[in-house]
Amino acid sequence: MTDVLVCVKRVPDNSGEILLTDDAQSVDARHVGFTVSAHEVCAVALAVEVAAATDGEATVLTLGPGDAVEQARDAVAVGCASAVLIEADSGAHGPADVSRAIAEVVLAHAERGRTYDLVLLGNDAADTGDFQVGARLGYELDRPVLTGISTLDVTGRTVTARGDGPGGAEVFEVPLPAVVTVMEGGVTPRYPSVPGRMKAKRATVETVIPRTAPTGGGRVRLKLPPAQPSSVQILGEGPDAAPAVVDLLERLGVLPT
């Protein structure tokens, strides 16, 4: 039996125009929706798969404001059995703060008899893109950590994980307990059923407060790149544009000789 903890982060949906708050400290999220990263969607799918295959349970954890329960409930709707909210200002928490707060929950649950042999996270958060919370959590918990993993399965006390490397698909075999960060691409995201949504609505979310004050992430300010006016040159419409395209390819010198 492998109980899995999977961590997700509520982030503004950046598929549309990004606006900043007046103090340039965060995204002005008044008019955008919220989501989690594509990597975390895959991490949730893997957590549910591993738990189901080993008769364990998947628990979702998120650190953020009270509204972040929305993202935790989304994970419950696709198969996580329970949810934890570390209620905190995610903007004030740097990567070291976040990993410490997650470790506090893992250790507190272990004291209560729930041991997470596998902790899954996304490879990087969609907003801050820090690429380090998983590694830091490994050190907090004194566990081996793998990053950028696409697929994994658990047999006995070993997790076999695969990820893309420069020479091909790399395979790791690591003893549990372990921390793994997940890269999008190896698993099909799960979509909620109607009963799943009903279950998620009713689910009790355990809320905890970090024990340690955050030290922050060193942010001075955010800034947006200046908008560039379009200067596109239309070469033509349909197949008739092919000669103009090949003229361009010749001018650019990209046609092999």
Added chain:
Amino acid sequence: MILVFVETDAGGVVEVSRETLTFSRGLAERAGGLPVHVVVIGDVPAGTTSQLAAQGVQRVHHAQDERLQAYSGAAWSAAVVDAARDGDARAVLAAGTPRGSEILAHTSVRLGVAMAANVVAIEAVSPLVVSRQVLGGSALEEMRLDDDVAVLTVAGHVVESAEVSDVTTPDVVTVAPNLRDGDLLTRVVRTDQGEPDQSGALASAHVVVGAGRGAGGRDGFEDLLELTDLLGGALGVSRVVTNLGWRPHHEQVGQTGSRIAPDLYIPCGISGAIQHWAGCSGAKTILAVNNDPEAPMVTKAHYAVIGDLHEVVPAINAEILRRRP
């Protein structure tokens, strides 16, 4: 000194590491003319040292240890940490690749300092303030690094690699890292050569042909692959294409895929969502093929053809073949 973790392949120093060395020289000069040292790991091709000399490197810490032959982020970072401590590094840098990001994440924890990921510019050196990509590249964060050692990864293609005029003669020091218990638990146990990850070739291709939802299905790539072949380039796809299972994930360009900087990018049937733009905005020239003249990819492109890619691309292929001598 400034320390750089350098990745190598059969051709020696990989391009993104050369870019990082060029970026590092800029930091070293602004910090008062500090020397640049590097860490390389395992067997490297002949000529690697001369490539590093052309980048102005003054010392090579070459970790030659059979325990490092198989990749492990934790074990490889031990070599970086040893070199950083040995040379009293002021900053440790690596390219923002999966390897570079993982190794420097371990390094920052072991050194007890913060890490800045995907840095694009040095804003100030005292105190050190960097700008780095956040929100998938659609915004930048100015981040202050107050620790004694600054650890940072450099985003791909933010600088072009440039060689120095006064080539150095680097000292080459062979080292065996001090590994911790457990560092070897996360070693690669085998590599499946049958499914090579082509994202490295994609990231360094001079021409990339892109394909999006407009490809229409798993069977919709024949003409695009022919164009890719005719141009000697690489195929890159949008996230929707990999999500639908039409093409493998390592061909994905964007926030959660490869970041490319070709001389020419030809996105076909790609609308140009911000997540995709994050991966292709480094292209020098963009030629979009799209049905929709208002698609963001068209308005952001340098050139565009308005039309169905399944009509336009075969016509381009035919025209290229017609003009061949």
